[in-house]
Amino acid sequence: MNNTTLKKISEILGLSISTISRALKDHPDISAKTKQRVVELATTLDYEPNANAINLRTSNSKLFGLIVPSISNWFYNAFIASVEEDSRRNGYSLMILQSGDDPSIEINNLKLCRQNRITGLFVCISPETTNIEPFLKLKEMDIPVIFFDKVPDDARCNKVCVADALSATMAANELISKKKKKIAGLFGNPHLLITQKRLEAFRKTIHEKSGAAQLIIDYAPSTEDAESKTIELLKEKPDAIFCMSDEILIGVMKAIQRKGLSIPKDLGVITISNGAAPKLYFPEITYVETSGHKLGKMAYSSMMACLGGSTFIQDLTIESILVEGGSL
Amino acid sequence: MNNTTLKKISEILGLSISTISRALKDHPDISAKTKQRVVELATTLDYEPNANAINLRTSNSKLFGLIVPSISNWFYNAFIASVEEDSRRNGYSLMILQSGDDPSIEINNLKLCRQNRITGLFVCISPETTNIEPFLKLKEMDIPVIFFDKVPDDARCNKVCVADALSATMAANELISKKKKKIAGLFGNPHLLITQKRLEAFRKTIHEKSGAAQLIIDYAPSTEDAESKTIELLKEKPDAIFCMSDEILIGVMKAIQRKGLSIPKDLGVITISNGAAPKLYFPEITYVETSGHKLGKMAYSSMMACLGGSTFIQDLTIESILVEGGSL
DNA sequence: ATTTTTGCTGCAAACGTTTGCGAAATTGTT
DNA sequence: AACAATTTCGCAAACGTTTGCAGCAAAAAT
Structure with a gap:
């Protein structure tokens, strides 16, 4: 019923605790026969070393x-x-x-x-x-x-x-290469450093590479927020939406489905993602991978x-x- | 640098280890002044009891x-x-x-x-x-x-x-109450007990409650399978699809989006789910909750x-x- | 002034390991 | 046969706690 310890094994075998300990870890000091006897008994008794004792001793x-x-x-x-x-x-x-x-x-x-x-x-x-x-x-x-x-x-x-800034830059570049002109960007909690960095990089890239493109920025700390904010954003008729995270993407997609819009015909979508969420949809969402x-x-x-x-x-x-x- | 122990505190305070131990756990034997002295020093030294020692001692x-x-x-x-x-x-x-x-x-x-x-x-x-x-x-x-x-x-x-069987029964009942006549059911790994139970319950309920309804069953061990199997199933023009799990639902939804069908107009969908996946879509998918x-x-x-x-x-x-x- | 009570604290063993050191038993060398 | 070398093993301390028991002082009761 109780746990078997080195001591118990040593008593049964008539050996010292240290011998058992060494035998179990294949120490060269111990003879082959002794090792075998010890190992055998240990396995039949289901011996498992006590991690707490080991940690305590060895720190x-x-x-x-x-x-x-x-x-x-x-x-x-x-x-x-x-x-x-x-x-x-x-x-x-x-x-x-x-x-x-x-x-x-x-x-x-x-x-x-x-x-x-x-x-x-x-x-x-x-x-x-x-x-x-x-x-x-x-x-x-x-x-x-x-x-x-x-x-x-x-x-x-x-x-x-x-890559916080770089991933946003990559997404921005992709949007520009696809000739998007009116881009909505939905970002997370504005107090987080990652949000600020991504937003800055995104804005900078869009402006530098395409002065003509128009940018609409909003923040959505949660999926629900993302959905309602998207409903608003869509009134501006953007031709693409950038999502800063999976959570935001899901809200955005729900809004798009609610409005009955189709991708990529009515508008484009790109996100930064770990990879799972973009594959939930058809067509799959283009994303910049940030792999957990x-x-x-x-x-x-x-x-x-x-x-x-x-x-x-x-x-x-x-x-x-x-x-x-x-x-x- | 190193960890502070009861012993260290005891030496500094000129008290015994046991007194420190008792003081720290508010033992009635220890006087208030002593307790305070001990607690103070312990906090300034960032004392944290060694869980390994405690576990070893108290098992x-x-x-x-x-x-x-x-x-x-x-x-x-x-x-x-x-x-x-x-x-x-x-x-x-x-x-x-x-x-x-x-x-x-x-x-x-x-x-x-x-x-x-x-x-x-x-x-x-x-x-x-x-x-x-x-x-x-x-x-x-x-x-x-x-x-x-x-x-x-x-x-x-x-x-x-x-509830493996019951949840499938509930979904089946819901489908019947919505007057679905040609129902596709997509199940998981057929070797798992849970699949068998759900399938049996689902089939039984549909047949008992609505002899007229037609049933098409298929298996999909993965999301990808679910998508391709759904493409096939859709050729039969079912008026509803039942999914046994979130993983299957996602595949099914992707197929439905791919085919450009709209829910619930073209067909209905119901699933058994933990709750997250059905809320990914608009309209949200009706589901029988099995909450993790x-x-x-x-x-x-x-x-x-x-x-x-x-x-x-x-x-x-x-x-x-x-x-x-x-x-x- | 002696005894009893009460309040505070210390001693020491135990939990299950690891490991340096020394000792005994075995073997090998002259 | 005596000694050295080697193999094999045990002793004991240590890791950081908890806790039953005993000790001791001061206060209270006799």
């Missing part, structure tokens, strides 16, 4: 923390799945915490991570998070912190991001670099690619 | 394991988010592992859970999993195991499921019941509700 938890606003999000989802996979493959476990965009929960999650003596942290901070000292404190304790996606504007942080999966890979390898002793502060960005659908 | 990890085929799935996502929330609220942590529908990874994940001395496990087994002995072994060790969604056909297991969120709540309370000492084996099912969109 190496093989545990990563991952704090994210919400796991119910296409982009973060892909990110998490990717990190989980890499972690598991390399013998690390993952502790996933949602902050719900609430800084106080975020702090609480951080506390949990510290209590569990994580060996590293992946974190996407909430928009309201202003004080990143608690995170920097981790760094001081030699616990690497990799900020991803929404990152603080602080040079002391390791960051991995999607790729970002996860990059975050993981960045983490590994830190654990490997690199003190070099990394500020990485994954490249974007344009995926053509039939929506322009 | 109560406050950690749940959660094994799921994939976290990149609307339904499981909602489930996980729900369980994570409840767990966190009650001071439990969650260790989320993906099996990728691979039984060997599943076993490995289970091992990880055991090593970390989880106090309970939520698991959705992969379709290929035949041997559930390893899970039952946990139960013997007084570690509750709550199977959810895809559950083994074994009376010794605690299960929480969505609700299932999570149920799983969590079931877990709590087990931890509370209930040895009663539960086999629970969440009720489904019909959510009307404008697609019929």
Whole structure:
């Protein structure tokens, strides 16, 4: 019924605890026969080492923390799945915490991570998070912190991001090459750095490359907002709509369907996306890919670099690619 | 730089370790002044108790394991988010592992859970999993195991499921009440128990309630399959399509958009869904809700019941509700 | 002034491991 | 047969907590 321990095995076999411990990890000091006896008994008793005891003794938890606003999000989802996979493959476990965009929960999650003596942290901070000292404190304790996606504007942080400005530029270029003249752009929360960067880059590109093109900008923090804002925007008869994210795209598409417009005949649509949402529709929506999966890979390898002793502060960005659908 | 421990605090304050421990947890034995001194120093030193030491000492990890085929799935996502929330609220942590529908990874994940001395496990087994002995072994060790969604056909297991047959029946009834006469039904992997149950219930209801209605059944294991199968089905000019899941709905909708058909004028659509996908479209798709969120709540309370000492084996099912969109 | 009560604190064992060091048993070398 | 070298193993401390028990001082009761 209870758990079997090294001690229990040692008592049954008449050996010392240390011998059992060494036998189980194939230590050269132990003879082959002894090893076999030990391993056999261990498997029949379903021995599993107590991770808590090991962590306590070795102070190496093989545990990563991952704090994210919400796991119910296409982009973060892909990110998490990717990190989980890499972690598991390399013998690390993952502790996933949602902050719900609430800084106080975020702090609480951080506390949990510290209590569990994580060996590293992946974190996407909430928009309201202003004080990143608690995170920097981790760094001081030699616990690497990799900020991803929404990152603080602080040079002391390791960051991995999607190309915020560049992806908007790419989308703008594509719109121009398709000769769009009256372009509506729907952006997310205007207080977020990513929104500002994308908007600036988008506006700049459109103006530089095509002085003639007219631009209508609006903001929509949620899918519902995006839908209602689009209804308004459509009155201006734009010939293309740019969406800053999947959430916005979905609202836009709903509005377009509601109005009975057809793509790309009545107007074009382009978005920045993780890749799933544009494929929900026919024709598939042309998008600039910002892959959560790729970002996860990059975050993981960045983490590994830190654990490997690199003190070099990394500020990485994954490249974007344009995926053509039939929506322009 | 390093972590502060009870010992360190005790040395600074000239008190014993036990006094510090008690002071920090507001033990009545400790005087108010001492408590204050201790708490103050602890906060300035950023003391965080070592969870590993506590778990080791108390053998109560406050950690749940959660094994799921994939976290990149609307339904499981909602489930996980729900369980994570409840767990966190009650001071439990969650260790989320993906099996990728691979039984060997599943076993490995289970091992990880055991090593970390989880106090309970939520698991959705992969379709290929035949041997559930390893899970039952946990139960013997007084570690509750709550199977959810895809559950083994074994009376010794605690299960929480969505209403598989009933939800299909409800959808069928809705189709009949809307006087649909030529109904196409698109189902998932025919080898899964859930597919069989839903198909049987659907067929039975349609035939019993409306002998006149014509039924066309096909299977689509993936969204892509659903799209191509729908293209075929549409040639038969059905007046309604039933989708067994979100994944299928998306394929169906893409086909419908491709063919330029309009809902509900040209044909009706109804689906079984977690709730997100039907709201992607306009008009929103009518669906029978099988809520991952609700299932999570149920799983969590079931877990709590087990931890509370209930040895009663539960086999629970969440009720489904019909959510009307404008697609019929 | 002695005893009893009350309030505060410390001792030490235990949880399950890992690991440096030393000791015993075996083998090999003269 | 005596010694050295080698193989094989055990002792004990340490990781950071919790907690039953005992100790000790001061205040209250006799």
